Amino acid sequence: RASGGLLYPHESVTRTTREIGGVWRFRTDPSDIGEREGWENGLAQFRLIPVPASWNEIFDDVRNYTGTAWYETYLNVARSLKGQRIVLRFGSVQYAAKVWLNGKAVGGHVGGHLPFVIDITDAVLFDGPNRLTVQVENKLLLERSPAVPDTGRFAMTVTHYPQTTYDFFPFTGIHRPVLLCTMPEVCVDDITVVTTLSGRVTIDVATSTTWTGKAKVSAGGSTATIAIRDGRGSGSLSIANPRLWSPEDPHLYTLSVRLEDPALLDEYRMKIGVRTVAVDGDRLLLNGKPVFLRGFGKHEDFPVHGRGLDVASIVRDFELMKWLGANSFRTSHYPYSDEAMMLADELGFLVIDESSGVSLVFADPPATIEARRLRLEDEMRALVSRDKNHPCVILWSVANEPQTKPFNTHNVETPGAVEAGVRFFKSVIGLTRTLDPTRPVTLVGHDYGPDEWLELGDVICANKYGGWYYLVGQLDKARGALVGAINDIRKRMPGKPVIITEFGADAVAGMHAQPAEMWSEEYQSEMIEMYIEVAKTFPFIVGTHPWAFADFRTSQSVTRVGALNHKGVFTRDRRPKLAAHTLRRLWKTAGR
Ligand code: GCB
Incomplete structure (x- = not known):
């Protein structure tokens, strides 16, 4: 049986779909002894865990744990379903999964954030409960995407815990619904x-x-x-x-x-949805007409659930984005749930659909880079397969902020890294264009080293943090730097549309300052307004996405108060900061 497709398993007169999440059994396996001891034959000790959810926000002792753990549940399959094809569809398991049914290995998957389907037709028992066992691990390894961590070569700017190469918490667990689906043999x-x-x-x-x-x-x-x-x-x-x-x-x-x-x-x-999307010169066209993206980079991040699917939070986020007059978001920094994509179709959001290729570096041995390329290309195949029919998806993003310069974040020379990176993305972007010739492709950069980097994508997406990470506290100088950076991109690569995909400042809700100073709501609000006003003066800028929609969980460090990135214009529990009101004024009135 083929199961190349990742179509969402909607029910029909010939198909059934049942969610089997809820409360499952859970046991951590920090020494990786489970397989040797046969834990797939039943967990002798366990505690109860909700599915879907990240374990990190549920249990205190595994807050920072991303190693191996086991899940177990029992399910009955009605006899009337005999003769049908029976599959399990996992919406996302972060990061690697092995699956057993009644002690028999039935499959596995590597890579978070995207669904996988396991055929259990031949393993199902119709005369009693079936024991489903899932081993999950999210070991932070160099050849994975995102790749983590080789602190010698790349790290976030300061030491942080858990150590990652990216600025969000490495949430782990069964993150999206587990569905038991039946369909006819020929389907x-x-x-x-x-x-x-x-x-x-x-x-x-x-x-x-x-x-x-x-x-x-x-x-x-x-x-x-x-x-x-x-x-x-x-x-x-x-x-x-x-x-x-x-x-x-x-x-x-x-x-x-x-x-x-x-x-x-x-x-x-x-x-x-019936619609077209195209890049025409330096314009982005929806249905043949220029379109401007007003919206955000976001995260799947909710209190208690962690990265676990919370449909109520998604609907609330979309409601708040409508309230602001936003029409767009980017699935930074990994593919979002099927449920979010279906809702974006329904509510009319223009989505930049991003892979999990965040902070990729190219100072590693060729074999490691090659393994990572194959992994990312597999991910693009799965992402395009899952999302190709969503009208909301208008642009594929293969990566966020890869290394584009011949030295790393510690300013250490990394010879050959630029060439290796360009080769890597020529391959990944070329593949993506073949997989879907109907949509433009981009990669998001915070700087663009040599011009080859600007040549890669159909749209130039740039993240800019003048006034925060540099020119700190000086919005007037940051304005000049922004104008200079935009002119530089234009000069080096005329004729392509540009989206400012990130800009912003941390603001701790309730902190105020006159005059505006860093960490205050006023500073964040003034900075976001300044960037939007500057962007408006360049006709080839086709979108501005302040970073970020809401505060989100990060590793602990001296720059992340309360283990949160505070660049949200909403707090983590979705209360507006001053910047949200500013955006509403700008977007509702000027439309940009
Ligand atoms: C970035 C990253 C984003 C971070 C942000 C920040 O450039 O793309 O993941 O959260 O900066 O706040 O530092």
Whole structure:
């Protein structure tokens, strides 16, 4: 059976989906003895843990623990489902997972933030509870993406704990729903939809087996038949006078794909939007018209849940972004949940869809860099496969702030690193363009070393921290530096659109200063307003994303008060700081 597709397992007349999260059993395994002792045959000792959630915010003794741990639960599968294909779909396990059913190894996965599917058809018992065991580990290793940590070569600016190369907490656990799904043996495995402004919808279908037959497709009152040969087929239909998807009118159509033999074998239904996205010279076009991105870099980070899915928080975040007049966000610094992406479609957010390639460095041995490239390319395959049909996704981001200069953050020379990095991203970006020729691709940088770095992406995304990490406390000088940096990018790489993907200042909610000084709400608010006012004067800047939407958990260090990054315009519990009101005034009135 093929299971290349990562289609969300929506229910239909031929499919069932059941969430099996809740309260599971949990045991840490710091010495990695579990497999030797056969823990997959039942956990002798355990405590109870919620699924989904990060363990770090639940139990005090594992606050900073990212090593191995085991999860266990019991589930029944109704006899009426015999004969169906039965799979488990894990929305995200951070970082590596091994899975057993009734003591039998059924599969595993490496890489957080994206779903994986495990076929358990042949391992399921229909006459009693099934024991599901999941081993999880998030060891911070150099060849992983994000790569962590070789403190000699790269570290955050100061010592911090746990040690990472990035500025967010390395949350660990089963982070997204675990779904028990059933579907017919011959079923739709993957669909790729491409739309045009005239309403033409091209549909590629792949089936789970090398099946030959007919697929009936329908959307927006139009239908067509697609011939499937050996498990693959393509066709199209036309929606008359289509209502185009946009932030102002995020209209969605339901696409139905039915495999018929001639009786119905399988039906898959999903929502699609009719829209186009393109880069034209230095403009970013949605439906052929220039669009400006007002929004944020964010995190999946909520009190108590950690990085565990919390749908209420997602809806609340989107509500607050609407309140501000935002129309966009970036999934910094890793792919977000299926649930967030579906809601972004529904509510009309323009999403920069980012991989987990954050803070990648290129001073490592070639074999390590090569392993990391293969890992990131696998991730891009999975990310594009999962998100290609979301109208909300307008730009792929393959990385955030890689090393682009021939020295590391300790100012130590790293010969060959620039060339290695450019080679690395030529490959990753080239692959992404092949995987999805319909969307532009970018990588987000805080500086751009040699010009080859600026050549790589279709859009230049730049993070700027003048007034915070340099020119500290001096917004007037930071303004000059920002203008200089934008002019420099323009001079070196004319003709590409630019998005300022990060800028901001830490502000501890409730701290005030007159005149405005660092850490006060006033300073943060004035800085964000200054950046937005400067950006407005450059017509080729097509978006401004202040960093960040809300305060978020980080490792402990002398720069992160309360183990939080305080650059949120909302607090971690989503209360507005002064900057939120400022953004509302700017975005609601000026639209930029
Ligand atoms: C950055 C990173 C982001 C950090 C931010 C900061 O450039 O992309 O992950 O959180 O700076 O606040 O330092």
